[in-house]
Every structure is written in structure tokens, then in C-alpha cells.
Amino acid sequence: MSFNALLARRAGIDTYQQPVVYLRSDCDVCKAEGFQSQAQVEVTSDGRHLLAVLHQVSGNWLRNDEIALSESAWNLMGASEGDELVVRHPPVLDSLTHLRSKLHGERLHYAALRALMDDVSRGRVPDIHLASFVTMCAGDGLDLEETVALTRAMVDVGERLDWGMSPVVDKHCIGGLPGNRTTLIVVPIVAACGVVMPKTSSRAITSAAGTADVMETLAPVDLDLAAMRRVVERECGCIVWGNAMRLSPADDMLIRVERPLSIDSEGLMVASILSKKAAMGSQRVLIDIPLGVLTKVRSPAAADRLSRGLVSVGAALGLQVQTVFTDGSQPVGRGVGPALEAMDVMAVLERRADAPQDLRDRALLLAGLILEMSGKAAPERGNLMAREVLDDGRALAKFIAICEAQGGLRVPPRAAHVRSVRAPVDGMVSAIDTRLVARTAKLAGAPRDPAAGASMHVRVSDRVKRDDPLYTLHAQSLGALQYALSFVHSQLPIVRIDAGVGMASVTAP
Amino acid sequence: MSFNALLARRAGIDTYQQPVVYLRSDCDVCKAEGFQSQAQVEVTSDGRHLLAVLHQVSGNWLRNDEIALSESAWNLMGASEGDELVVRHPPVLDSLTHLRSKLHGERLHYAALRALMDDVSRGRVPDIHLASFVTMCAGDGLDLEETVALTRAMVDVGERLDWGMSPVVDKHCIGGLPGNRTTLIVVPIVAACGVVMPKTSSRAITSAAGTADVMETLAPVDLDLAAMRRVVERECGCIVWGNAMRLSPADDMLIRVERPLSIDSEGLMVASILSKKAAMGSQRVLIDIPLGVLTKVRSPAAADRLSRGLVSVGAALGLQVQTVFTDGSQPVGRGVGPALEAMDVMAVLERRADAPQDLRDRALLLAGLILEMSGKAAPERGNLMAREVLDDGRALAKFIAICEAQGGLRVPPRAAHVRSVRAPVDGMVSAIDTRLVARTAKLAGAPRDPAAGASMHVRVSDRVKRDDPLYTLHAQSLGALQYALSFVHSQLPIVRIDAGVGMASVTAP
Missing domain, CATH: 3.40.1030.10 (Nucleoside phosphorylase/phosphoribosyltransferase catalytic domain)
Known part of the structure; x- marks a missing residue:
């Protein structure tokens, strides 16, 4: 085997889009390269290459001459069991120098953003660097010209369709x-x-x-x-x-970090939407x-x-x-x-x-x-x-x-089990919590079970009587139905009913 | 078992200080909570609690009713095999709102930094949020007052020693x-x-x-x-x-992200050094x-x-x-x-x-x-x-x-195997690459093998003759010695020799 080579193994661990590789901490490569856990490493084999985060293994599920790959790493690498993979310190990414110049107050131009988005779309930029970029773009961190340049760069690193028709x-x-x-x-x-x-x-x-x-x-x-x-x-x-089209692939990588950071950046949102379009x-x-x-x-x-x-x-x-x-x-x-x-x-x-x-x-x-x-x-x-x-x-x-x-019209499936949730009192529907509705529908099995979800029987301002159905849960299994119901009962009500309103006309003088 | 409870298992995977938990993607908890890989989750058991990143497992090494923990998660949680752990969406961290106000141009005061450093020191703040904070602090992102407040906050969330003597x-x-x-x-x-x-x-x-x-x-x-x-x-x-003292624990967490980002922040460097002191x-x-x-x-x-x-x-x-x-x-x-x-x-x-x-x-x-x-x-x-x-x-x-x-004076160990690297030509030592010296010493086994490393025989400006020893490698095993030597031969020379200088006096008119 060549210097720093290890045998590929599929770990069966899903790390979302962040590629992770697993090495024993006492393997020769870790000792030689002085890798620490969470280090960024480059994995190569026959011209294919990948940047991944290293997690070190001390358990006995991995051998000293093996490298295990997370699902995203496995797919990006196009690996097969037993492939010889070489693990090294990654090359320095030139595009990251642009991040530093933005930090020092320089504006980002197309060439810099293009280089950065190219590395981002290829999965070469670690999450913490993405987080750093998103932070720089926060609020009005990108001006109009930069937003235009970023949107162009995001388009240009992916495919772009031409329909030969107008208007589209x-x-x-x-x-x-x-x-x-x-x-x-x-x-x-x-x-x-x-x-x-x-x-x-x-x-x-x-x-x-x-x-x-x-x-x-x-x-x-x-x-x-x-x-x-x-x-x-x-x-x-x-x-x-839209998944198979590889349209604006850098956008998908940025969204993965933007979402948990919940930093609002108008420039990034505009670039995200318009680059796809x-x-x-x-x-x-x-x-x-x-x-x-x-x-x-x-x-x-x-x-x-x-x-x-x-x-x-x-x-x-x-x-x-x-x-x-x-x-x-x-x-x-x-x-x-x-x-x-x-x-x-x-x-x-x-x-x-x-x-x-x-x-x-x-x-x-x-x-x-x-x-x-x-x-x-x-x-x-x-x-x-x-x-x-x-x-x-x-x-x-x-x-x-x-x-x-x-490919042919289909008839949507119907759920095997339904159960209605009813109004506990007379009154008027004052609010419907859209987030809880979505959460409950997911607990009932949506979208994995396409027939599952919730159907609403009321809208805001509707008057209801006690025991009127407010919404119905649909599930494919009794277990999922029970699970969604137990969630419903553990939360604030999804449909809020203002009982006072119904009373008002009665008790008013 | 209680709602959302799973049985603890040690994964034997080292993710450095970032706690990671592994769940099967088809387990009830993932389905119920709608967790995606890379989601931040809260793990609780008998009052203990932990924030961790979720990696979903599709391989067959984990059961549907199990949760596997990385080494850092295992230690932070103080878990034992088979413990019942409950997994949930994490509470919203109030301290993260301070990050957002800094982004909107507000200066950070002690109270905000204290709350943030408290969460940081308890491992509650995910890496991408740490990266976002480090980015905000980049260059002169922290003014003197903010740096003072940050240093104080870092000291105050850990232990502080008092020697009852002066000066220390x-x-x-x-x-x-x-x-x-x-x-x-x-x-x-x-x-x-x-x-x-x-x-x-x-x-x-x-x-x-x-x-x-x-x-x-x-x-x-x-x-x-x-x-x-x-x-x-x-x-x-x-x-x-210094490890056991829990002095400025937030600093250790920040350093973990600062190092790979390689963003220079004078404020963070000053706070890091002085908070420890x-x-x-x-x-x-x-x-x-x-x-x-x-x-x-x-x-x-x-x-x-x-x-x-x-x-x-x-x-x-x-x-x-x-x-x-x-x-x-x-x-x-x-x-x-x-x-x-x-x-x-x-x-x-x-x-x-x-x-x-x-x-x-x-x-x-x-x-x-x-x-x-x-x-x-x-x-x-x-x-x-x-x-x-x-x-x-x-x-x-x-x-x-x-x-x-x-505890008693010891005699430092001596390595079992030594090998000298010699000058290829006559000349003058023009430079010694300190980074390559350190790397070679590590490949020879330092600091894991305390006797291993390199000893230098020359300094910059020394004159050497061909075959003079430049430095000697020390290793505990022949394998490690060979490994370090093969690295030495694959790189630019550690000790650079300017042969022209030796010639100059001969060839000068």
C-alpha cells in the first residue's frame, strides 16, 4: 500500500452534507500526520478527492488499516468497500483568503466570490468557515453590488438551463x-x-x-x-x-449553515432565491x-x-x-x-x-x-x-x-387511521398555530407516509360549539396516530378558542 | 421507558470537544421530533443534560432503541451503558441573541458576554455559532472596553485562584x-x-x-x-x-474553533492569554x-x-x-x-x-x-x-x-534508536525550518514517546563540511525512526545549506 493509504469502509453514518471520515487514533496515519479529531483532511484515490472532517475512533469496530466514511463522504468519493484511500493534510484553500480580506473591510468582487462559491459547491469549505462567511453577510453585510456578484457566482458554479423559448x-x-x-x-x-x-x-x-x-x-x-x-x-x-439538476449547488451548502445560525442576511436570501431562478x-x-x-x-x-x-x-x-x-x-x-x-x-x-x-x-x-x-x-x-x-x-x-x-396521473392515498380533535368549549377560533400544525402532521407521519397529516375543519374567526371537530389527524399506523395525539395533549392548543367572545353577548348588560 | 427515551451506548468515537450522538434515522425519536442529521439536540437524564450534534446511523451497529455517544458526549454526560437518555429539541439559548445584536452594530457589554461565555464553557454553543462569534471579533472587531469585558467574563465563568501571597x-x-x-x-x-x-x-x-x-x-x-x-x-x-484547574474554560472552547478558522483577532488573543493568567x-x-x-x-x-x-x-x-x-x-x-x-x-x-x-x-x-x-x-x-x-x-x-x-525527581528516558542526518555539501547553514523540525520530531514519536524527537547539531550561520551531522532523530522503535526518515527525504531540507558561501572566498578574484 502507498504511504498514508487505508482501506475504505462504509460507516453507515449520516452526517448530512458534511463529509466525515473515521480513523483509529492509534493508526499510523494519525500518528504520522499528527491529526487531531475534528481536523480537516484530504482523502484521495485515483484522481478523486474529498475534503472531510476527521473523527477518531477508539472502539473496536474499526481496524488500524481502515478508514470509515460517512454517507456523504462515501457518495462524494464514489468509494467501494476496500478501496485504497490516501489521507493527508488538505491543501490551503486560496478562496479562504477572500474571507479574510472581507473581514479587513474590503468589498468582495465577482472573482473572489466565484472562487469561494466554487470551493463551497464542491464541499471543500468546512462548516465553521461557512458560518464565518454567513456572519460577514449578516444584516446588510453585503451591499447591492456584492449581492449581484454573489448571485452570479452561485449561478456560474452550477448548471444553467436554456429553454430556447420566451418568456419563461x-x-x-x-x-x-x-x-x-x-x-x-x-x-x-x-x-x-x-x-x-x-x-x-x-x-x-x-x-x-x-x-x-x-x-x-x-x-x-x-x-x-x-x-x-x-x-x-x-x-x-x-x-x-429540483434536486437532480445541480442548480446553484453552493446555495444548498450555505443554507445548511444559515438555518441553525438563524442569522438573517438579506443579501444571502436574495442571492439564494434568485440564483436558483x-x-x-x-x-x-x-x-x-x-x-x-x-x-x-x-x-x-x-x-x-x-x-x-x-x-x-x-x-x-x-x-x-x-x-x-x-x-x-x-x-x-x-x-x-x-x-x-x-x-x-x-x-x-x-x-x-x-x-x-x-x-x-x-x-x-x-x-x-x-x-x-x-x-x-x-x-x-x-x-x-x-x-x-x-x-x-x-x-x-x-x-x-x-x-x-x-409519467401518469395517480390517485392520492388515504390514511388507514383518522381521529378528530374536538373543541373543549363553545367560542370563537382566535388563532391557529401554524408551526404546531406542521409539527403534529409530521408526528402523524408526514411526509414520509404521504397519506398522513392533519386536516383543518376551522379557520380563524369561525364560531364553534363544544365537541365540534377542530381538525383530524391522519396516520398509517395506530402507533403514529397515538404518538401525534400524545404530542397534541402535551402542548398548548393548536387551535385557540376564545370562550369569552361567545359569552360576551349573553353576559353583556 | 419514558417519552423519547433511548438506551445509552458508548460509540468509542472521538469528536474532540464537540459532543456528537448517534441515532438510527428510523428510530421513533427521529421520526417524532423530525430530527435531521447535524441537528442540535438536548440529551437529559436524571437532571444531567447535554447539548450535542446528531449524526444519523443507517448501518446495523446501532439498534432502534439505542443512542450512541461520542467520547466527549459520554464524558460530559457521565453516562453508563444502558442508561435511559431522553432526546429533545434544545431550548433556545438566550445568549445567542447577543450575537445577533453585535451583528446589528451594538457593542457587547459584560452581562451579555458573561451569559455567552457561560453557555460556551458548558458546551452549549455549537461550533458554527462559535465561528460566528470569532468572526465578529476578527481583527479589531472588539474594542478595548469589549476586550476587557470579555476577559472578565472568561475569568468569571471558571475557577479563580487566590494565593494569599504577593506578588504572584x-x-x-x-x-x-x-x-x-x-x-x-x-x-x-x-x-x-x-x-x-x-x-x-x-x-x-x-x-x-x-x-x-x-x-x-x-x-x-x-x-x-x-x-x-x-x-x-x-x-x-x-x-x-494546568488542565485540571478549570481556569477560563470558555477559552478552550473558543480556541478549538479559532485555530482552524485562522482568523486573527487581537481582542480574542489578549482575552485568551490574560483570562488564564x-x-x-x-x-x-x-x-x-x-x-x-x-x-x-x-x-x-x-x-x-x-x-x-x-x-x-x-x-x-x-x-x-x-x-x-x-x-x-x-x-x-x-x-x-x-x-x-x-x-x-x-x-x-x-x-x-x-x-x-x-x-x-x-x-x-x-x-x-x-x-x-x-x-x-x-x-x-x-x-x-x-x-x-x-x-x-x-x-x-x-x-x-x-x-x-x-512527587520526586526523575531521569529523562533515552531513545532506543538514533540516526543522524548529515550535510550533503560543504557550506553555511542559511536557515532552519522550525515547523519541519517539529513535524519530524512528532513523526519520530514525540511527545507520545517522551524519549523521541530530534536534536540539532547546528545553528544558523554555522559552517559545515559534507557529512557533518546536522541533526539526530531519536525514536523508540525502528519503525518510527524509518517513518520520520522517509518524511525527511520527501520534504525540502530542514536545515538549508548555502554552498555558494563556502565557495565565495575561493572563487572571488
């Missing part, structure tokens, strides 16, 4: 709001009008369902780029999972900003500032961006969970009498604005055009056609 | 220089003059030997506080390992700042700025601080490695003819300055007093007495 429109919603599944209605309306809308969506990260999870209960979403192109060329639109080949983008006490953007002033940043940076990148502020105070529609949300969407598309009106209204608002941005509808006429397309069944037909093109 | 003196050296083992000579000189000098030292972290490692080849160093007090009360001085109960502190191309402080201007910061912050904390700039261009003495350095120290104390003059001179310089600071020697008379104490044998007698008081 897109939408984005900032911060999750349970049940806000407008995309599945907006895309078929817009596409039915002949406007190109190739939509990539994400799966749930911390929520009960991502748009891709919901769509997957109705049609396949795991399409590669060639398949996605065929769908869009035939139907003008698609709703697929630019990489996707979008030209006109509508951005939905729900405002509420538990949403990402909580005040009209903050929404306004963010909106101006999005529009300016978009313009610099050749993207026409428009924003719309919507109500983020309670869940949208009824269902929270992949299949339950899909049923809400189908009810709207099928124009059923019991379709949730709020989901329909929001989808028409967004579709109308996109039709106006695309030039298909005259100013102020988009909403009407969208309503016609929805009401005459063209949107439903287009949605079915898109599903068929993506 | 101390010394510190910034940045390692191989062989610079003056402490073992300075302490007995100063203590022999009746000045109290309770010295705690560190073991090697990245170097071939720490002062504690060197002292350990001559006497026990792993004393608890009570034992240390007895030594100091009897002998006026001691040289012990203040916690130690020191009153007058001499700080040795070696200047060289490979040392931590590389220019007289930087040393000057740092020096002013140390003196001002020290004054605010009631510490009298003085700095001295020394030559950091080559190793001090001959030995590099615990026992080899101990032999240099003993040669100086025993006034042997072959004692390394540079080590003797440096020790006399520092001891003289400390004697002046303590008031024991008149200004400009310290060096003379130190020399008298060294030359008449009082320093040796005091050193032996200190060693006896610490």
Missing part, C-alpha cells in the same frame, strides 16, 4: 405556510394560456410537505433534465423535483411573501426592503422580478401533508363545491399576476383570465395532461 | 518555538529569590512537546489544586499541568513574543500593537503586564521532544560546559525581567541577580526541591 416564467414562496400549495394550480392555469412555466420544487426539509411531495402523490416528480424538457415542450409546464432559465419571476407572526418575513417594512432587493438584483441579472405580500396568519386550505394537500388542489381544479376558497383565491391572484407579467393578459386583466381558465376546466385538463406527461 | 508572578510565551523551554529554568531562579511563581503549563497540542510534557520527564505534573498549593507554599514555585491568581506577568517568519507574531509592528493591548487590558484587570520581543528564527537549545528538551534544561541548570548558550541566555533575560517586575531586583539589575542564582547552584537546588515536592 416562475414563482417562489418565501418561508413555508402549511397547505400553501398554489403551485399545482398556478402552473396548469399559466401553461393552459400558452406561457412556459417549468417549475422545479423542493421536498419538505422541516415542513410536513414540500411541493414536490404533494405533486408526487399525483404524478412522478423525479425526472431528469431530458425528461423535464420533453414535458415542458409538450405541455408548456411541469412540476418536478436564474440557473433554472427563468426570465420573469413572481415572489409570494406571506406575512404573519410565525412566517419568515414578519413586518410589511421588512417585506418592503426585501422586495426592493429582489427586484434590483433580479434586474442586474436580467430577471424581471415582482413581489406580492399575502396573509400568512393561518394554514391555507384544509390539508397539511402530501396527499391531503393534493386533495385540496384537486378539489379546486375540479371546481368542487367544497373546494377551499382561500387556496383558490390565492392561486388565482398569483396566476393572474404571472399572466400579466408574461404579457399574455393586459394589466388588471390577469385575474379574470386565470378564473376563466380555471372555471371552464382548461386548468384541470392541463394539469391532467402534465401529470400524464410526467 | 507568571510568564507566557506567544506561539510555539521548538525547544524554547525557558520556564523550567526561570521558575527555579525566581522561586530561589523568594518570589512566588505558581506556573501551570500545557501539554503539546500541535507541537512536539509542551512545557508540561517536558517537565513530566523530570517530575510528576498531574497535580490537583491542593497538591499544587502545598508545593508552592513550600518551594515558592511549581511547574504543573487572571484566573491563575497571577499579578505580574511577563510575556515573551518570539518574532520570526514562522512564528505567530511576525512583524515588530504587530508585536507592538499586541503588546499595547496586553498591557492596557491587563491594567484594567489589575494585572501588571510587560512584554519582551525575542528572536524566533530558529529552534532554541538542541533538543526538540520532551526528554531531549529536559536534558538541555538540566545542562543549563547544572552549568555544564556543553549547555546550550541560547537557552541559558533567554532564561536569564526572562528571569531577570521578572525579578525586576517583582521588586526583588532593582531596575537593570535583574539579569545579574538571575545569573548569580543560576551560577552558584541555587537554581539547580530549587529545581530539584520543586521536583521532589511535586
